[in-house]
Amino acid sequence: xxDIEIGLGKSGRQGFSLDQISxxxxxxxxxxxxxxxxxxxxxxxxxxPFLSSPMDSVxxxxxxxxxxxLGGLGVLDLEGLWxxxxxxxxxxxxxxxxxxxxxxxRLRELYDASINPDLIIQHIKELQDAGYYAAGxxxxxxxxxxxxxxxxxxxxxLVIQGTVISAExxxxxxxxLNLKQFVRELETPVIVGGCASYQAxxxxxxxxxAGVLVGVDGGRAATTGSVTGVGSPMATAIADVRAARMxxxxxxxxxxxxxxxGGMRSGGDIAKAIACGADAVMLGTALxxxxxxxxxxxxxxxxxxxxxxxxxxxxxxxxxxTLEEVVSGxxxxxxxxANLFGALRHSMAMLGYESxxxxxxxxxxxxxxxxx
Numbered sequence: 589x590x591d592i593e594i595g596l597g598k599s600g601r602q603g604f605s606l607d608q609i610s611x612x613x614x615x616x617x618x619x620x621x622x623x624x625x626x627x628x629x630x631x632x633x634x635x636x637p638f639l640s641s642p643m644d645s646v647x648x649x650x651x652x653x654x655x656x657x658l659g660g661l662g663v664l665d666l667e668g669l670w671x672x673x674x675x676x677x678x679x680x681x682x683x684x685x686x687x688x689x690x691x692x693x694r695l696r697e698l699y700d701a702s703i704n705p706d707l708i709i710q711h712i713k714e715l716q717d718a719g720y721y722a723a724g725x726x727x728x729x730x731x732x733x734x735x736x737x738x739x740x741x742x743x744x745x746l747v748i749q750g751t752v753i754s755a756e757x758x759x760x761x762x763x764x765l766n767l768k769q770f771v772r773e774l775e776t777p778v779i780v781g782g783c784a785s786y787q788a789x790x791x792x793x794x795x796x797x798a799g800v801l802v803g804v805d806g807g808r809a810a811t812t813g814s815v816t817g818v819g820s821p822m823a824t825a826i827a828d829v830r831a832a833r834m835x836x837x838x839x840x841x842x843x844x845x846x847x848x849x850g851g852m853r854s855g856g857d858i859a860k861a862i863a864c865g866a867d868a869v870m871l872g873t874a875l876x877x878x879x880x881x882x883x884x885x886x887x888x889x890x891x892x893x894x895x896x897x898x899x900x901x902x903x904x905x906x907x908x909x910t911l912e913e914v915v916s917g918x919x920x921x922x923x924x925x926a927n928l929f930g931a932l933r934h935s936m937a938m939l940g941y942e943s944x945x946x947x948x949x950x951x952x953x954x955x956x957x958x959x960x
Contacts, residue, residue: 603821604954606851606860612951616940623936624943625659625929627868629845630777630798632721632744635659636915636929637862637944639847641872642725642747644668644680644890645883649711651911654880656720658915659929663747663870664711666724666734668890671708672701681884688902691886695902699890705734709741716742725749728765735774747779749801768795782849784820789832793844801870802829803850822851823864823952830865830948854924855931862932863950873903874928878911 591599627637636659640647647655648670652662669676679698683691708724715722725747726734738746748767771778772795781801783789792800802825820828829846837843848861849870858869876887887903909926913919917927924931941947 601824603824605821606823606857606864608821608955609823609860609864609952610955611860611863611935611939612953613938614940614950618937618940618942620933620937622942623933625933625936627944629779629868630745632661632777634661634868637868638858638915638929639663639723639747639868639870640875641849641870642666642668642749643872643876643888644670644676645887646872646875646881648677648882649714651875651878651880651882652715652722653718653720654911655875655915656715656718658912660915661721661723661745662715663723663725663745665890666708666726666738667703667730669698670711671703673698674707677882680882680886684885684904692902695888705737708737712741712743716744721745723747728767731770732765735770738776739774743776745779745798746774746776747781747801749779749781767792771796779845779847781847783829784825786828786832789829789846790836793832793836793842797844799845799847799867800829801847801849802826802866803848803870822848823860826861826864826866833865855928855935856924858928858932859935859947860952862944862947863952865948867944867948871928873905874925875911875914876903877905877908877925878914879907879909880911881907 592602593599625636627634638660640655640660640662642663642665644665647662647664652664655662664670676698683694686694712722712724721744723745724743728748728750731748767780777798779799779801780792780795780797782803783792783800784802784804789800803822804820826846826848833844833846845867846865847868847870848866852858852861852869852871853874861869873887875881876883885904885907887905908914908921909919914926915928917930919926936947939947939950941950
């Protein structure tokens, strides 16, 4: 793709969002009942290709169980409210009654409590005893310090997630996380992210990670792009990381899964993300709109309450149905926000593809302008 000249001596690539592309039908169609939406990472297989975002408004133990029952993977924030308080549900429900400023202040107070390793181990055991895989997220700066506890807890999958994460972090303070060493010494499969470029993704894949997250806080609750200017349109970012996966596969014979994270509002967005190269998607706002989501009508990330430089909103979301209705229907909505994976199934059937892997081969076209 040729660079576009921005001004004398400065040029840049053109990037495309998911809104700017459409999927092109192939020469055949297929009965939706013949479509297989399953996805596997490492030894773990799921009926649906999605993970919940590790945000306190999206995933707690109960919603993780329901997501597991529906065929996805719930990811707990191991530094979140549920790791700091025995039962914060009542406090979270109270937040909806406060104005935004008061709610943010109360959230900061709740996050000031210390992380309780016993609570984390308890939650992981509860999920596994119920017959579901236990996945949890930690930030890069706390990963090494929590390693022993994570091993003791017997976590099935670990997500190391930051706004932007790299395999090479330069620091003049404490020794930074050696991501390659950490990933290879940990017995638990690791997903790392976010990233948005070919080179960054390739470096993350070379750490031995089982999967990489694509996206730089691109969800509805994030303001990273406005605050820092950092980001990349999602369709282009996924395609770039897909290319890194192909190079890494050629070099090592190891397939690293690509997970699109952020800004997917509908079943159509999920289909387009997979067509650009994603193996699965991570959903936040879409699941926060469920009536049984732990946020009780509010949605936020921990960057929302950062004491120095917040990079997220406290968002009030319209509830549109139960978690089951949002994920797999039925629904009366016609805008694609519910029955997300019924929509994906029908998209694949219309395009003639039988599996998620085949959908990655779909042709796409770029529209002249993004649809409203």
